[in-house]
Amino acid sequence: MPHPPIDPRIKLRHITCFLEVARLSSVVKAADMLNISQPAVSKTIQELEELVGTALFDRSRRNLMLTPFGDVFYRYAGTSLAALRHGIDAVRQSSAVTTVKVGALPTVSARVLPAAVEAFSLQGPNTRARIITGPNAYLLSLLRTGDVDLVIGRMAEPDAMLGFAFEHLYSERVVMVVRPGHPLLQEPEFDLSMIETYQTLMPTPDSVIRRSVDRMLFANGITNLRANVETVSNAFGRAYTRQTDAVWIISEGVVANDTAEGLLVALPVDTGETVGPVGLTTRTDTGQSVAAASFMQAVRTAAAKLRGLNLVERI
Known part of the structure; x- marks a missing residue:
């Protein structure tokens, strides 16, 4: 049997708006990204929920979260929009x-x-x-x-x-790097607990390496880090580490050229468990x-x- 036609009232603007709100977990941020008003975004999401017959977002929290139905719809909507874009690109490739x-x-x-x-x-x-x-x-x-x-x-x-x-x-593993001449580099018997004395630049909680970094530190009894700076910006991390006594915990590939050129120095830490x-x-x-x-x-x-x-x- 042929599939029933898609409700013609569901427009591309509904899908685009839904995907942006889901990605950003915020009506306000989605409105800024789409360059439309916040009420317009809210109305569009409400229209879509009425058309599909179920709530797509859980509004009981500060940030909008997808409901189980919303999560399913997100995957199919994203796939559909991607396929449409690929089709448009394929048509244009012959002349552009x-x-x-x-x-x-x-x-x-x-x-x-x-x-x-x-x-x-x-x-x-x-x-x-x-x-x-x-x-x-x-x-x-x-x-x-x-x-x-x-x-x-x-x-x-x-x-x-x-x-x-x-x-x-x-x-690839995670490394801990400091500026040349850092006091930790002068320690004759370096121990990982010594980094607790210094400010630490940590990857943000949503970064890929954060979990492995947390596990490594916890396994080594490191619980009192001055980790009051979280960043995934390599430009900031590089500049801040070279100008201060901070210890930067970051993927090896980010600082490979810096360590090869002597601009940063890796501490003698076994981080094999972060590979x-x-x-x-x-x-x-x-x-x-x-x-x-x-x-x-x-x-x-x-x-x-x-x-x-x-x-x-x-x-």
Whole structure:
């Protein structure tokens, strides 16, 4: 039997508005992002809930949270919008420059991404890369709605990977870095508990590495950190650490060039338990364009050089 037609009263504006409110957990923020009034956003969400016949958001909390029905609708709405965007892009590709939209976490920005972008740029003037950075949850939300073609970085927690595929490229640990000449570097018998004396820059609670960092610190009895600065900004972390006695806890890839050039120094800490996979995250329900597949191959090649291995061509 053929599927019943979609209610014609459900418009694209309903879907777009719903996805933004779900992504930001806020009517106010969604209104700013969509450049419409807050009452207009509220009315649009109410209309959609009436049309689908159920509440999509739990309004009992300060931030709007999806109900179980809303969570299901979010996944299908995101998939539908992404498919529509891919269709529009496919029609336009024959006459326009192809842009590969890449979500990149800071961990790959210093070592893997520059080489990949350089190699991809040599393929001709009809392709370009657009690099979008931000927290992992934000980038995955863009991937789910088709606003980016792929995400490069650490693998997210399993509950956030529904509908996504992950291709492991290499593994990476967390490091603790300080400025050259830091007092901790002069300690003849360094012990991890010594960092409690100094201000600590920690990854934000929603970052991919925060859980592994918390587990490592707790396992080593570190409970009194002066961790009153939380950041995933590599520019701020780098500047602040070089100007103060702060200890910066961050993914190794973010500061690899800094430590190689002697601008920052890693403390002699065994952080092996924080090792995690870094790779490519893509959608399972849509294929990649030729340009996106080419960019992914450039990333694989750059990652293989980082590992010091020979890459076997896979496309």
